[in-house]
Amino acid sequence: MSTGTADRHDAPAESGVNYLNASYGIRSWLLTFDHKRIGLLYLASITVMFLVGGIAAVLMRIHLIAPQGALFEPETYNKMFSTHGIIMVFFFLVPSIPATLGNFLIPLMIGARDVAFPKLNLLSWYVFITGAALALIATLSGGVDTGWTFYPPYSSMYSHSNVVLVALGVFIAGFSSILTGLNFIVTIHKMRAPGMTWFRLPLFIWAMYATSLIFVLGTPVIAITVFLLGLERILHVGIFDPAVGGDPLLFQHMFWFYSHPAVYIMILPGMGVVSELITAFSRKKIFGYSFVAFSSLSIAVISFIVWGHHMFVTGQSIYAGLVFSVLSFLVAIPSAVKVFNWTATLYKGSISYEAPMLYALGFIGLFTIGGLTGLFLASLATDVHVNGTYFVVAHFHYVMVGGAVMAYLGGIHFWWPKITGRLYPDMWARISAAIIFIGFNLTFFPQFMLGYLGMPRRYAVYPAEFQVLNVMSSAGASILGIGYVIPLVYLIWSMRYGPVAGANPWKAKGLEWTIPSPPPTENFAEIPIVTEDAYNYPVAEAHKYPNVPGVARV
Amino acid sequence: MAAHGAHPPGFAHQFETIEQQREAGTLGMWTFLVTEILFFGGMFTAYIVYRELHLESFITGSHLLKVQFGATNTAVLIFSSLTMALAIRAAQTGKSKGQIIMWLVLTMILGAAFIGIKLRYEWYADYVEGIIPTVSWSYAGPHAAGVKMFMCFYFFMTGLHALHMVVGLGILTVLVIMTARNRFSAEYYAPLEISGLYWHFVDIVWIFLFPLLYLIGGRYPGS
Numbered sequence: 001m002s003t004g005t006a007d008r009h010d011a012p013a014e015s016g017v018n019y020l021n022a023s024y025g026i027r028s029w030l031l032t033f034d035h036k037r038i039g040l041l042y043l044a045s046i047t048v049m050f051l052v053g054g055i056a057a058v059l060m061r062i063h064l065i066a067p068q069g070a071l072f073e074p075e076t077y078n079k080m081f082s083t084h085g086i087i088m089v090f091f092f093l094v095p096s097i098p099a100t101l102g103n104f105l106i107p108l109m110i111g112a113r114d115v116a117f118p119k120l121n122l123l124s125w126y127v128f129i130t131g132a133a134l135a136l137i138a139t140l141s142g143g144v145d146t147g148w149t150f151y152p153p154y155s156s157m158y159s160h161s162n163v164v165l166v167a168l169g170v171f172i173a174g175f176s177s178i179l180t181g182l183n184f185i186v187t188i189h190k191m192r193a194p195g196m197t198w199f200r201l202p203l204f205i206w207a208m209y210a211t212s213l214i215f216v217l218g219t220p221v222i223a224i225t226v227f228l229l230g231l232e233r234i235l236h237v238g239i240f241d242p243a244v245g246g247d248p249l250l251f252q253h254m255f256w257f258y259s260h261p262a263v264y265i266m267i268l269p270g271m272g273v274v275s276e277l278i279t280a281f282s283r284k285k286i287f288g289y290s291f292v293a294f295s296s297l298s299i300a301v302i303s304f305i306v307w308g309h310h311m312f313v314t315g316q317s318i319y320a321g322l323v324f325s326v327l328s329f330l331v332a333i334p335s336a337v338k339v340f341n342w343t344a345t346l347y348k349g350s351i352s353y354e355a356p357m358l359y360a361l362g363f364i365g366l367f368t369i370g371g372l373t374g375l376f377l378a379s380l381a382t383d384v385h386v387n388g389t390y391f392v393v394a395h396f397h398y399v400m401v402g403g404a405v406m407a408y409l410g411g412i413h414f415w416w417p418k419i420t421g422r423l424y425p426d427m428w429a430r431i432s433a434a435i436i437f438i439g440f441n442l443t444f445f446p447q448f449m450l451g452y453l454g455m456p457r458r459y460a461v462y463p464a465e466f467q468v469l470n471v472m473s474s475a476g477a478s479i480l481g482i483g484y485v486i487p488l489v490y491l492i493w494s495m496r497y498g499p500v501a502g503a504n505p506w507k508a509k510g511l512e513w514t515i516p517s518p519p520p521t522e523n524f525a526e527i528p529i530v531t532e533d534a535y536n537y538p539v540a541e542a543h544k545y546p547n548v549p550g551v552a553r554v
Numbered sequence: 555m556a557a558h559g560a561h562p563p564g565f566a567h568q569f570e571t572i573e574q575q576r577e578a579g580t581l582g583m584w585t586f587l588v589t590e591i592l593f594f595g596g597m598f599t600a601y602i603v604y605r606e607l608h609l610e611s612f613i614t615g616s617h618l619l620k621v622q623f624g625a626t627n628t629a630v631l632i633f634s635s636l637t638m639a640l641a642i643r644a645a646q647t648g649k650s651k652g653q654i655i656m657w658l659v660l661t662m663i664l665g666a667a668f669i670g671i672k673l674r675y676e677w678y679a680d681y682v683e684g685i686i687p688t689v690s691w692s693y694a695g696p697h698a699a700g701v702k703m704f705m706c707f708y709f710f711m712t713g714l715h716a717l718h719m720v721v722g723l724g725i726l727t728v729l730v731i732m733t734a735r736n737r738f739s740a741e742y743y744a745p746l747e748i749s750g751l752y753w754h755f756v757d758i759v760w761i762f763l764f765p766l767l768y769l770i771g772g773r774y775p776g777s
Contacts, residue, residue, distance in 0.1 A: 190581060216592075220595075228600065246604075
């Protein structure tokens with residue numbers, strides 16, 4: 001791909017010094033400025049958060065096996081779904097792909113030695129850990145029962161749970177997002193290798209850029225919002241409480257001004273990962289590069305003008321509702337552009353079904369269902385019917401779990417050989433991808449039906465006629481749980497016992513595959529000079545330009 | 555490729571050239587200032603919404619503020635932006651480090667004066683008058699609930715602004731030390747320039763806060 005490092009392909013990478021064995025000891029990790037190590041610090045910490053949020057989810061699903069509730073008092077159930085939502089949204093999904101794969105890959109993909117501000121990068125991890133610790137302490141010392149949305153005046157005046165501590169955790173973790181986003185924006189603008197023009201960037205970079213824009217534009221607003229909420233709760237001054245002249249709808253406006261774009265913080269990086277996986281395993285150039293790149297940016301832009309669709313039944317003006325409804329439909333356009341372009345990329349590709357590809361294909365299917373049901377919710381009349389039901393729960397789990405988590409796992413599997421230098425057992429990876437796909441659908445498809453039939457979300461008890469669908473959902477959740485544990489086991493196993501991967505086990509394109517696995521601390525012995533477009537896979541090129549010399553076949 | 559031999563102090567390994575480092579730092583600060591605009595923007599939005607909802611109360615509350623000290627502080631801050639700009643200019647044109655330090659210290663004095671005036675003649679006086687919600691509240695005039703909300707926003711907004719001033723004073727202290735240690739030259743003065751952006755931003759926030767809190771709302775009869 002590049003002249004600078006082309007001759008390093010066959011170098012005995014594993015014998016050399018790399019970022020993992022360059023120094024040892026806990027200090028060398030906790031004080032590292034290396035973007036690759038910081039990515040791994042994030043990987044470890046968000047895996048812990050994922051387990052905590054996952055345990056809460058499992059307990060909820062066990063509870064809902066019986067119509068009267070199998071495990072908890074209703075108050076405990078409230079704390080359980082609040083914990084699940086808060087941990088999963090703010091401490092797993094938001095940082096998931098950006099903070100792990102983004103940190104690890106952005107400098108490698110653009111041909112840089114590190115991000116623009118390595119110290120700031122480490123600081124952002126410590127800020128995240130502080131916020132996460134506060135949230136965990138609050139959870140363990142009694143929990144919080146407001147739901148992840150913290151709507152006042154319940155949260156600010158009436159709830160007897162640890163609202164302030166959790167809000168403080170979310171507030172602090174927000175600054176971690178801001179610092180990460182700022183770092184990525186500057187890195188992508190200023191640190192690209194010579195010849196790495198904007199339209200030669202891998203689409204993962206475009207997606208991370210769009211995500212970073214939302215980080216820096218949205219997160220400050222949620223920070224100031226939970227700050228005001230905390231002040232109202234601590235000082236008992238009227239801001240959102242209508243009893244003293246406040247306006248609870250203002251909180252909702254400000255909350256969703258961030259939290260709707262935050263949905264795209266979760267899905268845009270996944271879309272970036274899928275663009276990489278689809279091209280690598282179809283051995284084809286992406287169909288319509290610039291459309292896919294600009295669709296990321298337009299999703300980021302549109303995401304800021306649709307927040308009102310969360311508030312159709314709150315009493316906001318019906319005309320505002322109409323406008324927000326129309327604007328929300330616009331998001332479908334860039335989203336569909338991506339799905340169509342991935343499909344077109346597959347067309348006549350040399351497709352192979354390694355584990356990362358299975359996750360990518362699963363992503364496309366599940367995201368499509370999640371996206372299309374989003375249109376039901378963007379329609380005013382339909383939304384009035386299904387608002388606040390399990391239909392909404394199923395919709396956003398198709399996007400966030402079926403979409404974002406599938407892409408996250410696909411990305412982890414794809415770049416695992418680069419991160420660790422080792423291969424995992426591909427058969428187990430394929431089996432777990434299949435288990436996750438089946439378990440996921442069994443968990444959440446019945447919830448579409450439950451919601452359409454009228455079962456409200458967040459209730460600890462439900463009428464007996466909903467039991468069959470709830471038991472199906474709970475059974476699916478246990479399958480899904482097994483599907484998540486298997487990769488945890490074989491990935492950790494592979495770090496020590498997996499076969500050595502080599503620099504480029506997938507024969508994929510991209511600067512990160514031109515250097516040894518694991519990469520050396522400085523990434524590139526010499527900064528590469530980029531001379532070609534992204535995804536310049538040889539077969540497609542050979543078809544297109546049969547007489548161009550130097551286009552090697554695989 | 556940059557020669558990794560002769561580079562100025564402060565050159566970081568991840569960059570290829572000092573120019574790239576300067577551009578990255580500047581873009582980083584501008585991006586940070588955008589996040590700050592959104593951060594203050596949330597509060598400004600809430601203020602504007604409640605001003606519409608409780609117009610009479612907010613006008614009454616506005617009259618409780620000490621406009622003469624607010625105006626004095628506005629002038630103090632604008633002068634501090636001038637001295638900050640002169641400090642950068644001195645570095646850019648290769649003046650002695652004594653000159654740079656002089657302008658920086660002047661900026662610090664003006665910044666400290668702003669905070670001093672705010673504390674002594676505004677917040678302390680408010681405390682004595684009993685118009686600080688929760689801390690000291692004995693207001694018994696018209697629109698008590700709405701005035702309380704106005705004062706809440708006044709203290710949140712000016713408090714957040716003052717916090718940024720204190721951070722700015724910390725940054726200026728570091729800059730003075732760096733200047734004294736000969737870290738800057740006509741070729742490399744990026745930290746001064748980038749910190750200047752921050753200082754001017756905090757200044758501009760006040761330029762918006764002052765009319766919003768002190769001036770609009772018919773302070774003078776007939777206006």
